[in-house]
Amino acid sequence: MFTQFFGNYLLNEKLVTPEQLVDALQEKKNTRLKLGVLAINAGYMNATQVEKAHMEQTKRDMRFGDICVDLGFLTEAQVDELLGAQKVGYLLLGQALVDKGYMDNATFESAINAYKAKYSLTDNDIVDGTASKIDELISSLCDFSSTDNEELYTEFVSLLFNNLIRFVGDDFTPLEPLSVIKESDNTYQTTQGIEGEFSTDTSIVADEDVMIAFASRYADEELTSFDEYVSAAACDFINLHNGLFTVNVSNSNEIELRLTPPYTDKGIKQTDKKLFVLPICYPFGTVSFTITL
Amino acid sequence: MNISDMKILVCDDSILSRKKFKDCIVNMGCTEIYEAADGEEVVNVYKEVRPTLVFMDIVMPKKDGIDAVKDIIAFDPNAKIVMASSVGTQSFLKDAIKAGATDFLQKPIDGEQVKRLIENFLQGGN
Numbered sequence: 001m002f003t004q005f006f007g008n009y010l011l012n013e014k015l016v017t018p019e020q021l022v023d024a025l026q027e028k029k030n031t032r033l034k035l036g037v038l039a040i041n042a043g044y045m046n047a048t049q050v051e052k053a054h055m056e057q058t059k060r061d062m063r064f065g066d067i068c069v070d071l072g073f074l075t076e077a078q079v080d081e082l083l084g085a086q087k088v089g090y091l092l093l094g095q096a097l098v099d100k101g102y103m104d105n106a107t108f109e110s111a112i113n114a115y116k117a118k119y120s121l122t123d124n125d126i127v128d129g130t131a132s133k134i135d136e137l138i139s140s141l142c143d144f145s146s147t148d149n150e151e152l153y154t155e156f157v158s159l160l161f162n163n164l165i166r167f168v169g170d171d172f173t174p175l176e177p178l179s180v181i182k183e184s185d186n187t188y189q190t191t192q193g194i195e196g197e198f199s200t201d202t203s204i205v206a207d208e209d210v211m212i213a214f215a216s217r218y219a220d221e222e223l224t225s226f227d228e229y230v231s232a233a234a235c236d237f238i239n240l241h242n243g244l245f246t247v248n249v250s251n252s253n254e255i256e257l258r259l260t261p262p263y264t265d266k267g268i269k270q271t272d273k274k275l276f277v278l279p280i281c282y283p284f285g286t287v288s289f290t291i292t293l
Numbered sequence: 294m295n296i297s298d299m300k301i302l303v304c305d306d307s308i309l310s311r312k313k314f315k316d317c318i319v320n321m322g323c324t325e326i327y328e329a330a331d332g333e334e335v336v337n338v339y340k341e342v343r344p345t346l347v348f349m350d351i352v353m354p355k356k357d358g359i360d361a362v363k364d365i366i367a368f369d370p371n372a373k374i375v376m377a378s379s380v381g382t383q384s385f386l387k388d389a390i391k392a393g394a395t396d397f398l399q400k401p402i403d404g405e406q407v408k409r410l411i412e413n414f415l416q417g418g419n
Contacts, residue, residue, distance in 0.1 A: 167401065219309055228308050229308060229309055229312075232307040232308045232309035232310070233309050235306075235307055236307050236309055236310060239307075239352060239379055239400075240379045240400055240401055241379075242379070243352070243378065243379025243380040243381070243400065244379060246380050246382055247379075247380065247381050247382050250382035250383060250384065251382075251383075256382060256384045257382075259352045259380060260352070261306055261352055261353055261354040262352075
């Protein structure tokens with residue numbers, strides 16, 4: 001989940017544009033991590049040293065790692081360690097941004113260090129997906145402290161990120177939350193109510209073409225026009241997410257919740273309740289998830 | 294019994310979920326598959342078709358899956374009904390079993406799980 005938050009961090013710090021981020025997210029799966037980015041991430045080399053080693057590589061027919069050892073930037077053991085380390089997603093995102101020329105090594109170096117410092121993240125947190133750190137990141141993005149059910153709302157968003165990664169794809173970035181839904185003349189909304197001790201309305205909102213793309217990903221089918229399958233896929237996703245949410249809440253908080261049947265409509269249903277709108281930027285467009293507070 | 298002798302009824306308000314079920318069951322060699330899209334329809338189809346096995350969603354319009362199970366069991370106490378839902382909470386499981394359901398599948402539906410369940414059923418495993 002740190003990849004998604006790193007993307008959000010880069011956007012907020014205006015280090016990349018949304019278009020560049022989307023492009024890099026698309027490229028991420030074809031990206032191979034290179035030693036320079038790994039060494040910067042580990043704090044073994046700085047950007048200047050990486051640049052220098054790159055320059056040197058144009059003159060000498062040697063592998064990058066060997067050049068770094070030769071120049072005294074890395075030890076053999078460090079090279080082995082870096083090459084054997086787990087390939088974490090946010091690094092692939094960083095690598096894709098560097099490869100595309102949207103960011104240079106120096107910007108990547110300061111961004112990754114500042115991101116880790118801001119949330120006191122260690123590489124172990126990132127690899128293990130330390131739950132408390134993820135909650136902290138979610139709280140920094142989504143402030144539910146003024147609600148009566150901060151813990152449940154945070155759990156809802158945390159599970160949503162996990163379900164998106166699991167069932168739709170990890171190539172997304174959460175954008176800054178809003179309190180209103182942006183609507184155009186071809187916006188669709190899939191709605192489901194949660195009832196019981198904790199009662200709220202949830203929805204998925206997207207423009208027609210984005211909803212089709214979202215549904216295609218989730219259903220793992222080529223859907224090309226807005227038909228009942230698209231509508232059903234959006235309903236299935238929200239029902240699946242809310243279903244798993246009720247299971248978690250039942251297990252950890254011993255609160256029993258019920259769900260109303262989901263449905264998809266064209267246009268936005270107006271509500272007088274306070275809204276929390278979380279836009280999620282995918283390469284195919286932005287899908288918003290809403291929950292009433 | 295062979296799978297080709299089975300009549301399977303799939304009840305889910307999502308056309309996509311029904312399709313996923315059907316794809317998986319057809320692949321196993323079942324030819325008689327019936328569908329229902331809500332808790333009222335499934336009771337009517339059950340009475341008409343008398344299927345060997347029912348897959349039943351829980352959260353549905355008109356009548357939920359638990360009430361539909363109660364109605365079907367009242368009509369046929371030997372009905373074999375497997376709940377398939379994303380809402381696998383203890384209390385829903387209890388309600389479903391009390392109503393007469395024989396098994397539970399947690400969504401998302403995994404083809405392998407459905408296959409094992411049907412194979413188990415054919416061997417008289419439940």
